[in-house]
Structure formats: C-alpha cells, structure tokens
Amino acid sequence: MKLTTALQGAHYTFADLKDLFAKANEEKSGDQLAGLAARSSQERIAAKWLLSEITLSDIRNNPLIPPEQDEVSRLIEEAVDESVYRQWAGTTVSGLREWLVHPETNSKDILHISKGLTSEMIAAVAKIMSNLDLIHVSGKINAITSCRTAIGHKGTLASRLQPNHPSDDPDGVRAVMYEGLSFGVGDALIGINPVIDTFESVKRLFDVMNEVVEKEGIPTQCSVLSHITTQMKVAEAGTACDLFFQSLAGTEAGNKSFGISVAMMDEAYELAKAHSRRGRTYGPNRMYFETGQGSELSAEAHHGVDQLTLESRCYGMARRYNPFLLNTVTGFMGPEYTFSGKQIIRNALEDVFMGKMHGLTMGADVCYTSHIASDQNDMENLGVLLTAAGVQYLIAIPMGDDCMLNYQSLSFQDIASLRQTLGKKPGHDFARWLSARGLFHEGRPSERAGDLRVLVGGR
C-alpha cells in the first residue's frame, strides 16, 4: 500500500492508513482538535489522491482499530458478506466512486454491494466525493423501513416532531404536538428528549404521546430519547414503546461513555422485537439511533481515528439492529468538532450518504448551537440540499428554537415549504390521516393547515 506521493512539485508521506484517512477529510475543527488534520490544503488533496488509489482490500487488511481491541471493529468485520466483498476487493476507492455516480447504477445495486463493504470503505469513498457527488448518490438510494408505519418511499419527506419542554410538562408537550401535527409534521416519529431520565418521567412522556396518538388515530410512532435501559424498564412494565432509542458511538470506548455495549444493545434489540401492545401492530424495524461526528473525541475514545470514519462506524454498528431510522445530530456537538455552517453542511451530507450506503433509513437534525458560526439561513440551505439528497426525514421544532436543549433546528414551516418547493409528500399513511383531518387537501396543506386549533378544537 502506497503512502507517499508527489503533488504539484511537493512530496507528501503519511504515517499509516489512519493518518491518510484523517488528512483526506475536508476541514473539520474536530480533526484539528485531535491533532489529526491535514496541515495545508495541498496536503489534504494529496491525501485524497493517494486514498483514491488504494484498494478496498488494502482497507480491510489494514484495520484502523484492530478487531482484537474493539468490539465495534469486530462487529463490522463479522458482518461482511464475503461473496460480495470478493467481487469488489480489488477495486480502488476511486473505482467505487465512479461506479456509484455512474448513471446505470441504481438503488438496488448499491444496497447489494453495501453488504460487502466495511464502514471504513464507505468512509473512504465519502472522503473523495464532492458535495454534489454525495447529494446525487444519496438521492439514488432508498431503503424502506417499517414500524407502525413505513417510511422512506421515494418522493416523500418525513419528519420528526420534537415536542421538548424545559420541565417535561404534559400540556406543554401536547401543545407542541398539536401545532406540529397541524403543519403535517410527525410522520417519521414524535420523539421527546426528556429533561430527567428516570422511569417515572420517561413513562409519563410515553403516556402523554400515546394518549394523543391513540385518541386522534395518528399513524406514527413515539419515542422518548432516554438511555436505552430506562426505556426497557418502561416497556417491561407494560407501556407501549414503539421505538427504542439510543445514542451510538463508533468505538467500544465511546459506547462505554454512553453507558452501553454491544451485548446491552443486543439485549435491547431482542426486547424491542418482542415488545407489543394491544391494538398496535409493528413491522420489523423497532430501533432508533442518533449519532454525530465528534462524540468519540469528546469521550477521549477516538483511537487517533478521524471523526468522519468513526461516524461511519456508528452506522456499521447500527445496521446490526435493523433500525427504523437513524439521524445525525452534527451541528449539536459544538464548534470544537464542527466549527461553522460550512462544516455542518459538509458533515450532514457525508453522514446521510454514509448512512444510506449502509442501507439505513437516514434522517438529520439540521441544527446548530449559538456558539457555532452559523445561522438559520445555513440551516435552510442544508434543508434544501438534504431534501434534494433524498434524506428520509428531518427534525422540526417550533420556529426552529428548542426551548429545552437550547439549540436551533428547522421549523414546522420549513418542512412544509421544503416539501412544497421540492415536490415531496408526507409519508403515505400519515398523508391519509392529514387528509381525513382536513389538514391536507389533494396532497397539499389545506387552508386549515398550520393552525393547532383544528386539533385542539376537535377534542
């Protein structure tokens, strides 16, 4: 494997594959903080060039984090479909990129070869792709998953309604639910970040959501984004939990900092598949994950590996559990990992591409904190780019301002206007419900849409 190259009259040498991977990333403050980033723009391109020429077997044969040291590495390695891999082992990273962007290559082809690729191979190709490469290829791939409802159909843009409240107040949660639903938001899921991660609090939030969903007959799924073990207890005590949520990291040590392991997630997955409640029927996909570039570094669990590659490894772990959906929260992590709107946009495009390459149903929290050099316009731009990239769902909150987590995302109005501007519809079942409630008419928001009184008054 070649680690030396010349570009524009200068020579570049990289210490190992890990070094080459890191330096081939677009500029990210998290790689700089970790001391892994390219030292100049030319070195970055030299690294991309070299990386483009190595083969997929080079990547597999030189593990960045040896499987003996890390259970996420083991899990990714063991999941490789050997017969698919053998056909692609001799292909270069450049060859993979050119095949992906080829007009004849379709979703089915990509989802097939995905089984033979490791997360590191998928990360490698993302590094040598331009933004439009990422958008174009993401747009080709679509995986459909199913929990209470199915999402991911071509031509749809679903959304997560996030009715957070600074003290988990039930009325406050209901108010935001009604408002979001009236805009046609909430088809992917209704998911709350709890203030307090206790059995009582998590159960109460499930109860509040389940009550509204049952009363109104809303075809969606509910989730409380607590630690997985709290949800398991709540489910075992008899509360309907449609989705089982957990944040994931791309290394064993990173997951340890989240208080989870592969064994624990295996157990949660078994419980989730078996968990049902009277009156609810479920498809095979019951897990929900969030990830974000930088979480491993923040836990000092990155093993000297760049944050894009670690993010890809999260998806490698996620696919073991056939999740209903997964979204990146890049932009929430802080300026030390993602400095600016430009970096947020790039990370989100990479994440959605890499997730879809793993066969996942991918969403994004298009978001930023107030100490990142970004603003609402950057988010609206990214909303357009991701919708064009066929992102399967986006998170939305009232006016893009989360009054509990203190960060900014997209608004309910943004979901409506993204669908309208780019010709997308809500998820099929949800669209039927919206029509039945008079909130949509002929596939578009009706005159009554966007007014929570339609739902509050109707009770």
Place this chain on the structure above:
Amino acid sequence: MSSQLEQLLKSTPARLHVGGSVMRPSTQAMLKMWADHAAAMDTVFGDVNPQVLEPFDLVWLQSRAAETKKIYLARPDLGRLLHPDSAELLVEKGTQGADVQVLISNGLSSEAINENISDVYPAFLQSCKQYGLSVPQAFYIENGRVALMDEVGELLKPKAVVIFIGERPGLANPASLSAYFCYQPRKGTIEAERMVISNISQQGTPPLEAGAHLGALMRKIIDKQASGINLV
C-alpha cells in the same frame, strides 16, 4: 381564543401560533427569532464591561485561548489552561491555602457577567463571611473554561474553588451564568467531582439567592472534604 387553547399555549415557552402561512412564518415571528439568535451570537463574541467588574478589584488573567474567540471556541483544551504570564501573576497576587478561591470568566456569555455578577458576587462574599470562610483576592479570567480551576487549585492550594462563568446562550436567555465549584480541584479532577448552580439569571435562579446558597455549599464541601460524586 378558547380557554383550553390558551392554557396549552401558556404551558410552554415554545414559539407557537406565530402567524403567517403554513409555508412561512409571519415576518415579525421570523425577525423575533433572528433577533434572539443575534443576541446569543453577540454575547458569545462580545466583551465583558470592565466597569461592571471594577468595584471588585479583580486581577485580570488570560487563558491560553484568550487571543481570539475563534481559538477559544475551537480549542477548549487551551481554555482550560492559564497563559504562562498569567500563571505567574496568579501566584504573585494570590493567597496560598485559603478556604475559597473565586474565579470569574466570560466563558460563552459576556452578558451573563454584565447582568448578574454585581448581584451574585457580593451576596456570595457576604454568605462566606457568615460561614467563617476566608475568600482572598479573586481573579478574572478572559476566555476561561470550567476546568481551569484545576490549574488554579494546583498553584494556590485553596480548599475549594468556585468559578462564575457565562453559559452557552440559548435564544430564550442569552445572559445565564453558572457557578461551578469543587473541593480541592487538582490536575486529573474528573467532571463528576464538580458541582454547579446553573441558570443564574433574572429569569432563572435569582442571583442574590444563588450567591447566598453557594456560601452554604462551600461550607458543606469544606466540612465534608469532598464534592460531587464523592460527597455522600
């Protein structure tokens, strides 16, 4: 408006029922959101008003991330360390082995200092006096992070350190202050050993109340010789 609707809207600070169309919010609602974000940005990038701090005779120090806000935001590791010149000054002007060492830093919100320090700090000093705690010369640290208290702990060996520091601003309140404190912070202190009173502001935990309560907490951690997870 029906009373049920009114009750629902009152139950959350979320921006609901803002007017406009289903596609785009009203101009006013949009500009209000932008204005609140602008205030949050300005408090991150703004400066502390020296006149507010003048009555407290603070010695001004710099972290290693004081050069620019960009460095401060991108390099939290540097914000946890004192600039070498400042470390020298700290030892020169500071008192060894006091009960409580006070640090004040702009952190992520200069407005949090501007708006709250004049209330919280005197109330804290008064409270410490009542509890018989010695509080020597305090320091202002430009662009500091919470864990900078560890280096100060190493250099001055106080029993406890408290740092008043501006929080990451949210749109609802860009001027919220936190007081982090720890018993004998040293190099290698883990986050779980630190304690915090957060959301100190006119809309949150009232600064006078927070200052008084903090004095009692100092007495407690010094008497128990432990803080955070070690405090049982």
